[in-house]
Amino acid sequence: MATTKVSVLKFVGTVSLGLLTGVSYTLSTLTIPSLLDLPSASSAAKAFGGLRKTTNTHLNALTGVAGSAFLLAFTLSPRGYRHPYLLYTSLFVLGTKLTDFVTPSIFGTASPSDASSRAARKRRAATARKEKQAARRMEASYEVLGDSHSDEGAMSTSGEELDEDTNGEEVRSEVELFVKNQFMQTALAGVGFTMAVLGLWGDGAHRVLGGDALIIEL
Numbered sequence: 001m002a003t004t005k006v007s008v009l010k011f012v013g014t015v016s017l018g019l020l021t022g023v024s025y026t027l028s029t030l031t032i033p034s035l036l037d038l039p040s041a042s043s044a045a046k047a048f049g050g051l052r053k054t055t056n057t058h059l060n061a062l063t064g065v066a067g068s069a070f071l072l073a074f075t076l077s078p079r080g081y082r083h084p085y086l087l088y089t090s091l092f093v094l095g096t097k098l099t100d101f102v103t104p105s106i107f108g109t110a111s112p113s114d115a116s117s118r119a120a121r122k123r124r125a126a127t128a129r130k131e132k133q134a135a136r137r138m139e140a141s142y143e144v145l146g147d148s149h150s151d152e153g154a155m156s157t158s159g160e161e162l163d164e165d166t167n168g169e170e171v172r173s174e175v176e177l178f179v180k181n182q183f184m185q186t187a188l189a190g191v192g193f194t195m196a197v198l199g200l201w202g203d204g205a206h207r208v209l210g211g212d213a214l215i216i217e218l
Contacts, residue, residue: 006073010086010203013069014196017093020062021189024096027055028182035175041168048175059185060097067093070196085199092192096185103181 031051038044070090074082 003078006077009069009073009076010196010200013066013073013089014193014200016062016066016069017089017189017193017196020059020066020093020096021186021193023055023059023062024182024186024189028179028186032175032179032182036172041171044168044175045171048171048178052178063093063096066090066192083199083203085195085202089192089196089199092188092195096188099181099184099188103177103184107177107180 032048035044035048035051038047067090070086070093074086074090077083077086
């Protein structure tokens with residue numbers, strides 16, 4: 001019974017790790033880079049934020065399932081059959097979550113001067129918005145007719161303000177850093193997946209050879 005549970009855990013862990021590798025590779029090569037082709041920085045930032053939140057949820061789930069499956073398989077295996085590859089594979093899987101801290105230290109993040117300039121731009125944009133809103137209120141107080149035109153103007157102005165608040169270079173740097181992080185996750189997950197496949201193949205070969213040896217002895 002324990003052997004069956006261990007085999008199921010190995011299979012679940014290998015499949016989950018394969019999915020994790022494929023999703024990370026697809027994100028880093030196809031999905032995320034295509035966001036840079038969107039017509040405006042605001043649309044790219046909005047799409048990137050939603051996609052990053054969704055993908056993080058799924059990647060965390062796959063990482064948890066794969067890592068837990070290999071750790072449980074190592075723990076539940078009989079003492080003489082606790083293959084080290086199960087532990088090593090689980091460490092590679094859990095190591096994919098450390099890339100969130102390692103990638104910025106390797107490739108760098110925004111400098112303090114960049115952060116201060118972004119804060120200054122935000123303050124200037126907030127001041128400009130307040131001035132525009134005050135000007136619109138004054139115009140609305142003098143104009144009773146044409147309310148629909150005023151609403152359309154307000155909507156277009158808010159869209160322009162959103163474009164002004166979103167800096168294209170900042171969005172590009174965030175996307176590129178996310179892509180590099182996914183590349184590192186793909187590399188770690190790929191090494192773990194290869195190790196898991198070779199380990200399963202080795203388990204199967206060991207069983208076949210063991211069965212042959214038993215037949216020869218009889």
